[in-house]
Amino acid sequence: xxxxxxxxxxxxxxxxxxxxxxxxxxxxxxxxxxxxxxxxxxxxxxxxxxxxxxxxxxxxxxxxxxxxxxxxxxxxxxxxxxxxxxxxxxxxxxxxxxxxxxxxxxxxxxxxxxxxxxxxxxxxxxxxxxxxxxxxxxxxxxxxxxxxxxxxxxxxxxxxxxxxxxxxxxxxxxxxxxxxxxxxxxxxxxxxxxxxxxxxxxxxxxxxxxxxxxxxxxxxxxxxxxxxxxxxxxxxxxxxxxxxxxxxxxxxxxxxxx
Amino acid sequence: xxxxxxxxxxxxxxxxxxxxxxxxxxxxxxxxxxxxxxxxxxxxxxxxxxxxxxxxxxxxxxxxxxxxxxxxxxxxxxxxxxxxxxxxxxxxxxxxxxxxxxxxxxxxxxxxxxxxxxxxxxxxxxxxxxxxxxxxxxxxxxxxxxxxxxxxxxxxxxxxxxxxxxxxxxxxxxxxxxxxxxxxxxxxxxxxxxxxxxxxxxxxxxxxxxxxxxxxxxxxxxxxxxxxxxxxxxxxxxxxxxxxxxxxxxxxxxxxxxxxxxxxxxxxxxxxxxxxxxxxxxxxxxxxxxxxxxxxxxxxxxxxxxxxxxxxxxxxxxxxxxxxxxxxxxxxxxxxxxxxxxxxxxxxxxxxxxxxxxxxxxxxxxxxxxxxxxxxxxxxxxxxxxxxxxxxxxxxxxxxxxxxxxxxxxxxxxxxxxxxxxxxxxxxxxxxxxxxxxxxxxxxxxxxxxxxxxxxxxxxxxxxxxxxxxxxxxxxxxxxxxxxxxxxxxxxxxxxxxxxxxxxxxxxxxxxxxxxxxxxxxxxxxxxxxxxxxxxxxxxxxxxxxxx
Numbered sequence: 033x034x035x036x037x038x039x040x041x042x043x044x045x046x047x048x049x050x051x052x053x054x055x056x057x058x059x060x061x062x063x064x065x066x067x068x069x070x071x072x073x074x075x076x077x078x079x080x081x082x083x084x085x086x087x088x089x090x091x092x093x094x095x096x097x098x099x100x101x102x103x104x105x106x107x108x109x110x111x112x113x114x115x116x117x118x119x120x121x122x123x124x125x126x127x128x129x130x131x132x133x134x135x136x137x138x139x140x141x142x143x144x145x146x147x148x149x150x151x152x153x154x155x156x157x158x159x160x161x162x163x164x165x166x167x168x169x170x171x172x173x174x175x176x177x178x179x180x181x182x183x184x185x186x187x188x189x190x191x192x193x194x195x196x197x198x199x200x201x202x203x204x205x206x207x208x209x210x211x212x213x214x215x216x217x218x219x220x221x222x223x224x225x226x227x228x229x230x231x232x233x234x235x236x237x238x239x240x241x242x243x244x245x246x247x248x249x250x251x252x253x254x255x256x257x258x259x260x261x262x263x264x265x266x267x268x269x270x271x272x273x274x275x276x277x278x279x280x281x282x283x284x285x286x287x288x289x290x
Numbered sequence: 291x292x293x294x295x296x297x298x299x300x301x302x303x304x305x306x307x308x309x310x311x312x313x314x315x316x317x318x319x320x321x322x323x324x325x326x327x328x329x330x331x332x333x334x335x336x337x338x339x340x341x342x343x344x345x346x347x348x349x350x351x352x353x354x355x356x357x358x359x360x361x362x363x364x365x366x367x368x369x370x371x372x373x374x375x376x377x378x379x380x381x382x383x384x385x386x387x388x389x390x391x392x393x394x395x396x397x398x399x400x401x402x403x404x405x406x407x408x409x410x411x412x413x414x415x416x417x418x419x420x421x422x423x424x425x426x427x428x429x430x431x432x433x434x435x436x437x438x439x440x441x442x443x444x445x446x447x448x449x450x451x452x453x454x455x456x457x458x459x460x461x462x463x464x465x466x467x468x469x470x471x472x473x474x475x476x477x478x479x480x481x482x483x484x485x486x487x488x489x490x491x492x493x494x495x496x497x498x499x500x501x502x503x504x505x506x507x508x509x510x511x512x513x514x515x516x517x518x519x520x521x522x523x524x525x526x527x528x529x530x531x532x533x534x535x536x537x538x539x540x541x542x543x544x545x546x547x548x549x550x551x552x553x554x555x556x557x558x559x560x561x562x563x564x565x566x567x568x569x570x571x572x573x574x575x576x577x578x579x580x581x582x583x584x585x586x587x588x589x590x591x592x593x594x595x596x597x598x599x600x601x602x603x604x605x606x607x608x609x610x611x612x613x614x615x616x617x618x619x620x621x622x623x624x625x626x627x628x629x630x631x632x633x634x635x636x637x638x639x640x641x642x643x644x645x646x647x648x649x650x651x652x653x654x655x656x657x658x659x660x661x662x663x664x665x666x667x668x669x670x671x672x673x674x675x676x677x678x679x680x681x682x683x684x685x686x687x688x689x690x691x692x693x694x695x696x697x698x699x700x701x702x703x704x705x706x707x708x709x710x711x712x713x714x715x716x717x718x719x720x721x722x723x724x725x726x727x728x729x730x731x732x733x734x735x736x737x738x739x740x741x742x743x744x745x746x747x748x749x750x751x752x753x754x755x756x757x758x759x760x761x762x763x764x765x766x767x768x769x770x771x772x773x774x775x776x777x778x779x780x781x782x783x784x785x786x787x788x789x790x791x792x793x794x795x796x797x798x799x800x801x802x803x804x805x806x807x808x809x810x811x812x813x814x815x816x817x818x819x820x821x822x823x824x825x826x827x828x829x830x831x832x833x834x835x836x837x838x
Contacts, residue, residue: 082733108737115730119752131748132739178738 033057034079034182034214039088041074048074049238052088056231059212061205063225066235067261073186075235076218080184081105092181108180112187114171116159122166123155126173137177145173148210149203165196169203176207183208185217189224201228222262223269226250234258298742299659302651303669309648310672313706317687318679324535324690336532340540349514350540353500356431356515360438361495365488367439367587368392368446374580376454377480379570384581391588393444395595397814399771399788402598402807403437404508405800409597411436414608416597429511437505440591442495449494453487453559454480459568466571486558493555497548501541501680503774507792516541517774520682524689524778531690538683549678598811602804621805627790631809634786637701638769641708645765646758648709649716657724658732658750677714681774684711689778699781707779708769716761723757724750756825763821767814 039052049071056062066072077083079090081102090098097105116125127142137145146152149169154162162170168188175183188204189197205228208215219225225232226246234241234249234257242254250266253259326332340346371392375385395403410417411428418424426432461479470478503517510518520541523534602618604611621627652673656666688707697703727750735745751758773788780789787806794803 102733103736103739109733111728111730111734113728113730115728115734117731117735117749117753119749119755128735129738132744174738 033091033093035089035091035094036079037089037091039075039078039090040086041071041078041083042086047238049078049235052235052240054233054240054243056214056216058214059208060231061208061215061217061229062231062233063217063219063229064233064235065219065222065225065262066241068220070235071238072218072220072235076109076184076186076216079182079216080107080109106181107184108175108178108182109184109186110168110171110175110188112190114167116167116171116174118159120159121155122151122157122159122162122170125159125170126151126155126177128174129178133178136179142177145176148206149173163196164192165200168192168200172203172207176211181214183213183215185215187218187220189219189221197224204228222265226266234262236261296659296661296742299655299661303655303661303665306648306652306655306672307668310676310710313688314672314676314679314710317684317691320691321535321538321683321687324532325539328532336536340533340536345514346519346537349516349519352513353515353517354544356434356438356513357496357499360435360442360499361492363435364439364442364446364495365450365491368443368450368491369484369488370580370583371443371447371587372450372454373480374584375451376457377570378577378580379572380577380581380584384584388584388588391592392447395440395591396444397767397771397811397818398595398598398807399773399791399810400437400441400502400504401508401773401788401791401795402504402803402810403440403594404433404505405791405795405803405807406594406597407433407436407509409601409607409800409804410594416600417593419608429509430513433509433511434505434513434515436594437509438495438499438502440594441502441505442498443591445498446491446495449491450484450487453484457483459570463568486555490552490555493548493552497545500544500548501682501774503682503777504788508795517682520686521777524686534686535690538686541680542678542683545680545683546678549674553674598804598807602801602808617801617805621802624802627802627806630785630787630790631806633701633784634770634788634810635813637704637708637784637786638766640701640705641712641769642762642765644705645709645712645716646762649713649720649761650754650758652717653720653724654746654750657721658727673714673717676710679711681711681772682778685775685778688775692779699784701784703779704776704784704786705769707775708765708772711772711775712765712768716764719761719764720754720757723754727753755828759821759825763818766817770810770814 034056036055037053039049040047041049052075064072064075074083078085081097081100085098088098089096092105117128120128126146129136130142146155149172151166151169151173154166154170157166159167159170168191185204189200192200201224204215204217207213217225217229219228226249229246231243231245232249233243236257241257242249244252244254249258249262253263325336326334328335371388374380375388407428409415411425411433412418413424415424428436457480459479461483462475465475465479501517503521506513506515506518507521516537520534520537523530523537601607603613603615605614605616652669655661656669659666684707688703692698692703697706731749732742732745735749736742740748771788773792776786777789777792780786785793787810791803791806794800794806
């Protein structure tokens with residue numbers, strides 16, 4: 033269980049985050065959702081350990097990690113632009129960490145990941161020969177090889193288009209479920225956050241607006257911000273889709289009634 | 291946790307700082323001190339003496355005039371060549387030839403240009419013979435102009451070509467659709483975006499001409515320039531170090547102004563969001579015209595160098611012109627000359643190796659570290675300031691401040707001097723290459739269990755490989771051809787080819803001069819070729835970009 037208590041952060045007197053407290057259960061997928069400048073990436077970086085925590089405490093299973101250096105926390109991240117090493121091919125990227133920690137994953141486990149992420153046929157490719165979705169999967173595999181205690185994903189879907197987006201979403205869910213892995217995702221897209229995660233943390237102007245399950249957010253938006261920005265956006269999208277599928281929708285509903 | 295994170299980079303930073311304090315700041319201070327101190331204390335009498343002797347002001351005026359004039363001519367010629375490549379449909383082979391031939395002079399020391407000009411246009415020159423009469427009086431203004439133009443054309447060409455390459459060619463289409471005339475279209479879509487670069491090219495060429503020593507040393511004649519005065523004050527028949535220091539400081543002023551202006555101009559560069567290639571309008575006339583112009587320009591330049599390939603292979607120019615290998619054999623069997631060649635290679639390789647390492651370290655600090663902004667500014671400042679110091683001034687500074695120290699007559703002083711002299715350009719190359727790399731690599735690698743050093747070895751360096759090779763060859767070639775700084779610090783045992791050429795001039799041994807120049811040229815071409823081969827082998831998988 034990951035626990036944040038009264039976390040604060042400011043840069044040069046500008047407060048980025050004020051008093052963030054929350055807990056994330058084991059194996060949960062949590063999305064941090066907010067507009068740009070809301071402090072969501074700062075929060076992710078503080079959990080990861082690149083950014084120092086000004087005030088407050090960070091616990092993992094009641095162990096205080098507030099001042100533990102990044103590399104000793106045992107968390108790992110997939111960056112938005114993947115940060116794959118172009119001098120190595122896909123496979124060499126995946127097993128990069130094994131050079132330093134040979135026993136962290138067995139070869140069978142690496143193989144399993146490659147299979148799960150359907151990377152078998154791309155292993156010998158250079159990084160710049162891979163598509164966006166393939167790069168995302170290689171980066172995910174590289175991180176998973178390290179068996180992180182918590183997996184952090186920074187805008188994992190923003191660089192991908194349409195269909196690929198949906199398939200990566202499923203992939204992330206599968207991994208979290210199969211490996212019982214706590215996963216924290218930063219995103220600015222409400223649809224992504226609400227369809228991907230067990231719980232959504234909505235932050236605005238450095239504060240928690242609402243932290244709840246997706247259905248709770250839809251049914252009981254806690255404040256004006258959640259209503260105006262999150263629900264409203266989804267509403268518009270929903271209406272657009274409905275109007276596109278107008279006839280079919282009606283028939284579908286009709287069938288359901290019958 | 292933050293404290294221990296950057297320990298390696300901090301050590302590198304301190305090392306670089308100490309290096310430049312010792313081998314840059316201190317020597318410069320000693321020049322300043324020499325210029326304002328005499329046996330009685332601080333004085334301006336040296337300045338008064340130099341400025342009141344009318345000959346110096348004359349030389350200063352000459353320098354400013356010839357440098358400005360050469361810079362204009364060079365920029366115009368370079369523009370024609372660059373335009374031919376970027377805006378015409380001329381034959382691809384011809385374009386390739388223009389690219390190669392234009393930068394060829396960079397592989398030779400400037401002092402060789404001078405002698406090549408003499409042997410081409412002098413009374414007994416090769417071209418004089420071909421034309422049956424002397425084309426112009428070469429010592430002085432004309433000779434200097436020709437030499438300076440050849441010297442600066444490659445640099446100007448690369449600058450202009452680069453900017454032109456990044457001009458969005460779609461603007462030409464827009465301008466034409468809007469109904470602009472041909473002239474107007476040319477001005478809005480080519481000249482206007484190039485204005486900043488024209489100015490930059492002018493200033494850069496001006497700076498190079500103003501501070502060059504090799505060309506006036508050979509064809510200056512009675513047309514005195516500042517570089518010549520400086521040499522005579524320091525190493526002439528009646529050396530006067532105090533007055534020399536004064537001249538050095540005065541030489542510094544236009545240099546500092548030039549570089550400051552370049553820095554300011556950088557801000558005015560137009561940046562296009564996107565470079566789009568378009569099909570150029572078909573025009574046989576334009577293509578023909580620019581082909582002819584380019585060929586004429588390059589023929590003029592290459593014909594000057596033709597003598598280097600002729601003189602050493604004939605018995606006695608111009609009287610007995612039968613082919614012989616005797617001069618080559620003689621140089622190659624002359625152990626003294628061969629050892630000079632060996633010295634040059636030794637100095638150049640060490641300069642390239644150590645230089646690349648220092649540049650890499652410095653660029654890592656500015657481009658890929660979390661060290662404080664102040665540290666980064668210091669490194670940037672070093673790069674900027676070393677760029678403004680003319681080689682001659684640096685050489686004199688070294689000569690004055692390391693006299694009597696153990697390094698005075700060693701190779702190390704020459705290597706260090708080259709390293710400082712040519713620091714700026716490779717540093718900027720390296721920095722921009724490192725900055726382009728993904729910012730999250732270090733974090734990612736650290737999460738995978740790498741130490742900082744391991745990340746550099748496993749990830750950053752392999753991806754910087756091509757640039758490292760480029761800066762290696764930059765240092766190597768420049769160390770091979772430079773003369774302005776090291777003429778003051780090369781000792782009898784540490785003679786390199788360029789300083790030897792200066793000495794051979796004194797004994798009128800021009801066969802040897804040209805054979806040695808050929809050796810420099812061949813060595814540079816071989817090294818460049820090898821580097822190119824290594825770089826290509828590395829990047830052969832990547833899509834090759836059309837870029838020079």
